[in-house]
Amino acid sequence: MKIDRLETIHLCFEYDEGFTYAGGTCSARVTTLVLVHTDTGAVGIGSGYSHPGLMELVLQHQLAPFLQGEDPTQVEALWEKMYRITRWYGRKGAAMTAIGALDTALWDLRGQAAGQPVWRLLGGQRSTCPAYASALLWNDVDALAAEAARHIENGFRRVKMRLGRSSEYDVAAVQAVRQAIGPDNDMLVDGSMRYNNQTAREMAAQLETHSAFWFEEPFEPENLEAFTSLRQDVRVPLAAGENEFGLQGFKELIRNQAVDIVQPDASRCGGITETKRVADAAQAAGLRVATHSWSDALAIVANAHVISNAPNGITVEVDQTGNPLVEQLLNEPLEISDGQLALSEAPGLGVSLNQAVIESHRLSDPFNLANGSYSDMVFGPDFFRPAGPYV
Numbered sequence: 487m488k489i490d491r492l493e494t495i496h497l498c499f500e501y502d503e504g505f506t507y508a509g510g511t512c513s514a515r516v517t518t519l520v521l522v523h524t525d526t527g528a529v530g531i532g533s534g535y536s537h538p539g540l541m542e543l544v545l546q547h548q549l550a551p552f553l554q555g556e557d558p559t560q561v562e563a564l565w566e567k568m569y570r571i572t573r574w575y576g577r578k579g580a581a582m583t584a585i586g587a588l589d590t591a592l593w594d595l596r597g598q599a600a601g602q603p604v605w606r607l608l609g610g611q612r613s614t615c616p617a618y619a620s621a622l623l624w625n626d627v628d629a630l631a632a633e634a635a636r637h638i639e640n641g642f643r644r645v646k647m648r649l650g651r652s653s654e655y656d657v658a659a660v661q662a663v664r665q666a667i668g669p670d671n672d673m674l675v676d677g678s679m680r681y682n683n684q685t686a687r688e689m690a691a692q693l694e695t696h697s698a699f700w701f702e703e704p705f706e707p708e709n710l711e712a713f714t715s716l717r718q719d720v721r722v723p724l725a726a727g728e729n730e731f732g733l734q735g736f737k738e739l740i741r742n743q744a745v746d747i748v749q750p751d752a753s754r755c756g757g758i759t760e761t762k763r764v765a766d767a768a769q770a771a772g773l774r775v776a777t778h779s780w781s782d783a784l785a786i787v788a789n790a791h792v793i794s795n796a797p798n799g800i801t802v803e804v805d806q807t808g809n810p811l812v813e814q815l816l817n818e819p820l821e822i823s824d825g826q827l828a829l830s831e832a833p834g835l836g837v838s839l840n841q842a843v844i845e846s847h848r849l850s851d852p853f854n855l856a857n858g859s860y861s862d863m864v865f866g867p868d869f870f871r872p873a874g875p876y877v
C-alpha cells in the first residue's frame with residue numbers, strides 16, 4: 487500500500503446563541519479533517535484542531551509531497567520524517583497539530599491493513615473507554631444544575647464545569663453541580679487559567695470540600711512554578727496539558743511535578759503516536775492521563791483508542807455543547823452508557839465520515855475565516871472580549 491494523496495477538509499459550525507466563557511461569547515467552532523488516500527483505495531482519516539489556514543499550509547504545501555508514495559503503515563518512521571521537516575518552525579503549535587492529524591489517519595490505515603482496531607494494536611483488550619461530559623459553561627446556577635443532571639441522565643458518570651468567573655459564582659456553581667449529580671458521580675472543574683496563587687488555594691479548599699475529581703488549568707500553561715507550588719499545598723488533583731505539544735513539552739510538565747493528570751490531545755499534540763508516548767511517560771512518572779478534546783468526534787475517538795487501554799488512562803473529554811461536529815460528524819454516533827464510550831471492533835479507528843454534515847459545514851477558504859470567537863481562537867478585534875479580572 488502506498489500513499490497516493492492527501493485531502494484536507496476544513497469544517498466550521500456557527501452556534502445560534504453560543505456560550506459564555508472566560509474568553510467572552512463563543513460564536514463558532516472549527517476543525518480540520520485529513521483523508522490519506524492510498525493506491526489500494528483504502529482511506530485513513532484523522533483530524534487536527536488549530537487555525538485552518540495554518541493546517542492547510544503545513545499539510546498540503548509542506549508535508550503532502552514528502553508523503554506521496556510512502557507506505558502508510560510505517561507510522562513512526564513517517565512521524566519522525568514529518569517532525570524533522572517542520573522542526574524549524576514546528577515542534578509546538580500548528581505544525582505539530584498537522585503532523586498529529588496525519589498520524590491519526592496513518593494509524594487508521596495501519597489498523598485497516600492489519601484487520602484490527604487501533605485500540606487492540608495499542609495493546610488493548612477492551613473496546614470501551616470512560617468518558618466525561620464537557621460543557622457547563624458560565625451560566626446561571628439553576629440552569630447549570632439542570633444541565634448537569636441532564637448529562638447524568640444521558641449516560642455520563644462524570645461532568646466538567648467551567649469556573650474562574652468570580653469567587654462568589656464559583657462557590658455557588660460547585661455546590662449546585664455537586665448537589666445535582668449526587669455523591670456517586672464525578673465533578674471535574676476547569677479553572678480557565680483565571681486564578682492567582684491565593685485564589686487558587688481558596689478555590690482548591692472548596693473543591694476538596696465538594697470532592698472535585700480534578701482542578702484543571704488554574705493558571706496559564708506557561709506558569710509551571712505556580713502549578714508546582716499549588717500541588718504541594720492542596721489535595722485536589724491538578725490537571726493540565728491541552729496547551730502542550732509533543733512528548734518533549736509534556737516531559738517539562740512531568741519534570742516540574744506540575745500536575746497529577748496530564749491532558750494530551752491526539753488532535754493537537756501530535757496524533758495517536760505522540761499521545762501514546764505521553765501516556766507512557768506519565769505512567770513511568772506515576773501520573774494519570776486524561777485526554778483533552780474540543781473539536782470533533784473523530785478526535786474523541788482517536789483519543790479514546792489510546793486511553794481505553796492505557797494502565798494510567800482515566801477518561802476522555804466529550805463536548806456536550808450541542809456541536810454537530812461532535813454529535814453528527816460520524817456515521818457511527820458516539821454512544822455513552824454508564825459513563826463508557828463504546829469503541830468499534832472494526833479495523834482501524836472503526837468510524838466513517840457523514841458526508842451530509844461535511845457538505846453543510848465545509849469552509850470554502852481556510853485562509854479566510856469570518857470574524858468571530860471560535861472558543862480557543864479569535865478572529866477580528868470586535869470579538870476579543872476576555873472576561874474582566876477575577877474577583
Ligand SMILES: [Mg+2]
Nearest residue numbers: 676702703728
Ligand atoms: Mg480546559
